[in-house]
Amino acid sequence: MSHAAEFDEYGHKDHGHVIVSVFTLRFILIALLFCTLLTSGSAWAETAIAATFHVEIPQWINAFVALSIAVVKTALVVGFFMQLKYDNPMNTIIFVFTLLTVASFLGFTSLDLGNRDTIDRFKNVYAYPGGNGLDGGGTGIVFQSQINGVGKPAPHGEVEEKKVDESQDITHMGYLPEEPELGSSRNRSRPVMGITISTLPGYRSPAAADEGHAPAENLAPSKDHRPEPARPSDDHKPGAAETKGEPKH
Amino acid sequence: MSSSHAHSAHPPSAVEDLSKPLHERYHAASHFKDREHEFDSVKMGVWLFLATEILLFSGMFCAYFIFRLMHPEAFIGGGHHLEVKWGLINTIVLLMSSYWVAAAVRHAQTGNQKWLQINIILTFFAGAAFLFIKFFFEYWHKIQVGLLPGKFYHYTGHADPYEPMWWGVYWGATGIHASHVIVGMGLFAWLYFRSRKGHFGPGHYNAVEGVGLYWHIVDIVWIFLFPLLYLIH
Numbered sequence: 349m350s351h352a353a354e355f356d357e358y359g360h361k362d363h364g365h366v367i368v369s370v371f372t373l374r375f376i377l378i379a380l381l382f383c384t385l386l387t388s389g390s391a392w393a394e395t396a397i398a399a400t401f402h403v404e405i406p407q408w409i410n411a412f413v414a415l416s417i418a419v420v421k422t423a424l425v426v427g428f429f430m431q432l433k434y435d436n437p438m439n440t441i442i443f444v445f446t447l448l449t450v451a452s453f454l455g456f457t458s459l460d461l462g463n464r465d466t467i468d469r470f471k472n473v474y475a476y477p478g479g480n481g482l483d484g485g486g487t488g489i490v491f492q493s494q495i496n497g498v499g500k501p502a503p504h505g506e507v508e509e510k511k512v513d514e515s516q517d518i519t520h521m522g523y524l525p526e527e528p529e530l531g532s533s534r535n536r537s538r539p540v541m542g543i544t545i546s547t548l549p550g551y552r553s554p555a556a557a558d559e560g561h562a563p564a565e566n567l568a569p570s571k572d573h574r575p576e577p578a579r580p581s582d583d584h585k586p587g588a589a590e591t592k593g594e595p596k597h
Numbered sequence: 598m599s600s601s602h603a604h605s606a607h608p609p610s611a612v613e614d615l616s617k618p619l620h621e622r623y624h625a626a627s628h629f630k631d632r633e634h635e636f637d638s639v640k641m642g643v644w645l646f647l648a649t650e651i652l653l654f655s656g657m658f659c660a661y662f663i664f665r666l667m668h669p670e671a672f673i674g675g676g677h678h679l680e681v682k683w684g685l686i687n688t689i690v691l692l693m694s695s696y697w698v699a700a701a702v703r704h705a706q707t708g709n710q711k712w713l714q715i716n717i718i719l720t721f722f723a724g725a726a727f728l729f730i731k732f733f734f735e736y737w738h739k740i741q742v743g744l745l746p747g748k749f750y751h752y753t754g755h756a757d758p759y760e761p762m763w764w765g766v767y768w769g770a771t772g773i774h775a776s777h778v779i780v781g782m783g784l785f786a787w788l789y790f791r792s793r794k795g796h797f798g799p800g801h802y803n804a805v806e807g808v809g810l811y812w813h814i815v816d817i818v819w820i821f822l823f824p825l826l827y828l829i830h
Contacts, residue, residue: 365636367706368699377696384688384823388681391828407669407829414824421820429699430813436637439644446648450655457659461666 366434376428380421387417620798636803643807647814650777654818657770661825664766668759675756675763676830678744683734684827687727688819694723695816698809705792705802713805714792720812721785724778731775739764770822777815784808 390413394405427433432440614622625635665672701716743751746765788808791797797805 365706367703370700370703373696373699373703376699377692380692380695381689384685384692387824387828388685391681391824391830395830411829414828415821418821418824422817425695425813425817425820429695430810436641439641442641442644442648446651450651450658453652453655454659454662457663461663 366431368428368431368434372428376424380424383417383421383424387414390414390417618795618798620796620801623796623801632800636806639803639807640810643810647810650811650814654770654773657766657773658821658825661766661770664759664762668757668762671757671759672763673830675744675760675767676826678739679735679767679827681827683730684823687730688823690723690727690730691816691819694720694727695813697723698812702802702805702809705797705805706799708799710792710795710798713797714789717785717789717792717805721782721789724782724785727778728775728782731771767826771826774815774818774822777818781808781812781815784811 391410394410394413397403398405426443432443623632625632629635629638697716697719701713701720704710704713704716739745743749743753744764745751746768747761750761750764752760785808788797788805791804
């Protein structure tokens with residue numbers, strides 16, 4: 349019944365219609381079901397082992413095992429059920445090319461995700477985590493900062509802080525604006541002490557900052573590099589208030 | 598079948614042997630050289646369509662990837678609302694249906710009309726079972742307690758503030774997958790009525806092959822969705 353043994357008028361084997369044997373199909377089905385139980389079983393076993401022996405299994409192991417089994421299952425389905433193993437190689441090329449496209453898609457996304465801080469640090473002293481979709485949906489990273497700029501708090505008023513290392517101070521030197529302008533998202537990228545910044549979400553008072561990550565010291569490179577004239581509400585810093593007050597007495 | 602030129606696209610002779618089944622009397626469309634040419638072209642066309650399907654779902658996988666990296670706690674918390682049991686049963690249902698489709702193609706190739714129809718029906722009902730489990734045991738409960746995407750989210754229990762993101766990914770990915778299952782069921786109903794008329798046989802089964810390939814891709818998407826949504830925690 350199979351056409352694989354037949355030769356066409358040019359003496360080539362007819363590779364068009366291969367009839368996969370019943371045995372192969374059933375074997376593949378059993379292998380797929382086995383892999384399914386394996387992947388569920390390994391997820392269950394990881395939880396059980398972690399609970400029994402009080403160890404913490406890193407999440408990447410869990411993800412790696414589950415996705416590896418999924419890749420094996422996909423290879424079985426594509427190769428035998430979809431008959432790519434026996435098929436015109438052009439179809440395999442289309443499939444592999446699609447996978448490469450997906451890989452570059454995910455790859456460039458992760459490059460962007462992993463490097464925003466290093467490329468655009470000046471704007472990412474505060475990194476906006478984006479909306480959570482509750483606020484009418486679709487408040488993305490950029491749009492979120494615009495909303496904050498006109499004084500409307502973020503859905504949960506949360507702004508994540510990122511630590512700034514020494515090298516960032518150098519990055520800042522050429523970029524910091526001379527005059528901070530309120531109402532622009534640009535000002536959200538660094539704390540501007542002493543101006544009515546406390547109305548903006550994400551502001552932490554110096555008192556709170558002393559206990560926490562101390563953004564006041566870390567995030568204000570302008571203090572070190574460019575001494576600025578006394579600012580209106582510097583008086584909440586004990587030292588600043590005293591020095592300002594002395595000449596008047 | 599031994600010589601493909603017997604089925605060339607030249608106009609059929611006026612006297613056609615009507616006692617032959619439809620699939621043997623089938624002539625390739627006039628822009629194809631013969632049935633083989635048509636079969637290869639149709640199959641490649643289906644593969645190109647499947648490439649776009651893979652890219653469609655890769656967008657969802659990319660969203661999962663980004664939001665999982667940004668809000669891992671929300672994804673772990675959201676994943677605990679899903680029952681592995683139903684995901685596992687649905688995976689087995691889809692794998693069985695994939696086998697039935699592959700068997701249907703085999704029966705079309707060998708001309709076994711009875712089992713061709715039985716396999717098509719089995720696949721149709723496997724799709725129905727998948728959707729029943731999905732809607733009745735999973736979606737329904739989540740709709741009732743408010744575990745919905747984006748602004749529709751109104752769950753009152755304890756949850757990470759970014760959990761609506763997880764539900765957006767969950768509903769987006771499984772919803773688009775389920776809509777593919779519905780389309781697939783429609784295609785299998787169409788195949789069933791055509792197979793009852795004897796449209797498919799060893800010489801002509803393009804539609805069975807094409808719909809089968811589509812169904813396998815739907816299965817493969819679920820093969821990835823199952824561990825990503827239900828198992829990784």
